[in-house]
Amino acid sequence: MMKLIEKTKLPYFLGESDRAAMQQHFARLSSDDLRLRFGRTPDRIWLRQYVDGIDLESDAVLGVRSGDQLLGLTHLALYRGAVELGLSVLPQARHQGIASAMFERAVLYARNRGVVELFMHCLSENQPMRTIARRAGMRLVVEGSETDAFIELPPATVFSIGAEQIACQQVLIDLALRQVDLANVD
Numbered sequence: 001m002m003k004l005i006e007k008t009k010l011p012y013f014l015g016e017s018d019r020a021a022m023q024q025h026f027a028r029l030s031s032d033d034l035r036l037r038f039g040r041t042p043d044r045i046w047l048r049q050y051v052d053g054i055d056l057e058s059d060a061v062l063g064v065r066s067g068d069q070l071l072g073l074t075h076l077a078l079y080r081g082a083v084e085l086g087l088s089v090l091p092q093a094r095h096q097g098i099a100s101a102m103f104e105r106a107v108l109y110a111r112n113r114g115v116v117e118l119f120m121h122c123l124s125e126n127q128p129m130r131t132i133a134r135r136a137g138m139r140l141v142v143e144g145s146e147t148d149a150f151i152e153l154p155p156a157t158v159f160s161i162g163a164e165q166i167a168c169q170q171v172l173i174d175l176a177l178r179q180v181d182l183a184n185v186d
């Protein structure tokens with residue numbers, strides 16, 4: 001039977017039960033990808049501590065799922081009035097707009113919670129990240145091999161809150177379709 005959802009790039013908010021999938025996501029990235037993501041090449045112990053250390057009460061994590069696998073992962077680290085984004089997408093899922101979809105969802109989430117500034121830190125060689133930042137109208141500050149990107153977020157409006165409600169409903173529908181797909185496979 002044809003699957004109802006072949007491909008989706010809907011970002012989900014992840015919870016405690018997703019920590020193992022987050023570890024697996026990072027385990028599937030090459031050392032060069034990890035260097036681009038973290039600005040250093042972390043070992044497995046550091047990565048485990050990083051994932052276990054994410055405070056899901058104060059921060060948020062977005063993921064794009066394919067079965068049990070997380071194709072994309074975005075950590076929204078919330079500071080007072082500001083949020084820092086760290087994104088990664090598995091190599092086989094790149095160039096499909098997954099990072100852009102997570103970025104847009106993160107902006108909506110932060111804006112609707114009164115966050116006024118969003119920033120990202122990346123290596124200057126990271127063309128996809130610079131493209132995402134430029135397209136979002138972020139201010140890029142290049143300092144040699146490192147680049148910081150900043151954007152001031154507009155306040156929430158009835159439209160941005162409505163857009164977030166629609167995004168939440170899309171996730172619920174996506175979840176329901178996945179259950180139907182699973183039932184059809186059995």
Ligand SMILES: CC(C)(COP(=O)(O)OP(=O)(O)OC[C@H]1O[C@@H](n2cnc3c(N)ncnc32)[C@H](O)[C@@H]1OP(=O)(O)O)[C@@H](O)C(=O)NCCC(=O)NCCS
Binds near residue numbers: 088094128
């Ligand atoms: C950076 C990364 C998250 C991009 O993920 P992605 O899902 O492929 O990104 P998107 O598909 O949303 O593409 C974003 C834009 O970057 C452009 N882009 C993608 N790969 C590119 C490349 N290698 N060179 C130049 N531009 C590129 C795309 O063209 C796209 O713009 P478009 O929509 O106008 O075509 C992914 O490459 C990755 O995980 N890299 C390793 C970790 C990393 O660098 N993290 C960022 C540090 S915060």
